[in-house]
Amino acid sequence: MYYIYFSFIFILSGLMFVECKRQSLPKWWAAIVFAAPVTTPYFIFKSGKGNRLVLFLIFMVCFFIVTVGEIFIYSRMKATYKYDYLPPVTRQLIRYSEILKQTTQSLDKALIELEQQSKVQSNLYKLEQTIVFIGQLRQAMLDNQAAIKQMVEFVGHYRDLFTQKDLQWVYEIKKFYNNRIVIARFKSLENYLDNFETLLRFCYRNFDAITKSESTIHLKKYDEYYLRYRRAVDSHNRFNVKRIEFQNDFIKRYPETKAYLPAER
Structure with missing residues (x-):
């Protein structure tokens, strides 16, 4: 569980850290994104970059894929191990x-x-x-x-x-x-x-x-x-x-x- 999710937030927060360093923005933004990925759109628009809408759409697509992937993996695992608690x-x-x-x-x-x-x-x-x-x-x-x-x-x-x-x-x-x-x-x-x-x-x-x-x-x-x-x-x-x-x-x-x-x- 959360295999895709953790990989996603590590990459996302890493990219945010690099971007903050490159644009001299507060580096704690990356920590916030790591703790709560849903805040990413806020920081995207706050950064003032010209292609904010494109970045926002990319984030939403990736976030959707990760969410669907986690749901799929969870359902498969649940089906596989649903009887594990039984003798x-x-x-x-x-x-x-x-x-x-x-x-x-x-x-x-x-x-x-x-x-x-x-x-x-x-x-x-x-x-x-x-x-x-x-x-x-x-x-x-x-x-x-x-x-x-x-x-x-x-x-x-x-x-x-x-x-x-x-x-x-x-x-x-x-x-x-x-x-x-x-x-x-x-x-x-x-x-x-x-x-x-x-x-x-x-x-x-x-x-x-x-x-x-x-x-x-x-x-x-x-x-x-x-x-x-x-x-x-x-x-x-x-x-x-x-x-x-x-x-x-x-x-x-x-x-x-x-x-x-x-x-x-």
Whole structure:
């Protein structure tokens, strides 16, 4: 804090001292400027120099930049060290919970976008885009799973502490993600993505043969992949409905956990 400010007033008072010495003005002006930089405009106009207005404007611009810079640095430092007064376990809990929240939200957004791209596309560019996006979604799933594992292990290790501090709801997050319905939903999502990507890649590699109906072998293979894809979609939808029902009931019992759970969709 005040890194820019102190540098600024040292330079400002130094310049004032040099100017006072050069023009035979009272040198204590520099001390006043050092103690209270806002008095600088007064001494600028009192000095009687011809370019007083220019100097005043330069001072105001510099003072504004310094003020904005200090506010920015302070806000960054405050955000960085806002949890320093808390015990290490609490800080770690906050960190893990924020990671879980962020990765869960990212995965939810990716799944919403996938729904918009879930139809088998009719041109190569769209097919390629969707294949690439599925890869990105898989990474979002991995990040979310890693965050869940991290949170679950941490909460399990400090369960007694959280119970003592009336933070039992934190442990409930572990119970949610360890529930067989939630686990089954994740597995069904992985199966859905596998089958969807397989179908898309087959269509991408054999686009002309499929769209122009040039090969009965390719069309038969397409029907096979599409049937697997539809089964995977139906299976995922069933598991997702169960997950939503379970999650809605879970949130009613433990509303504090809502921010750390998947979207209700």
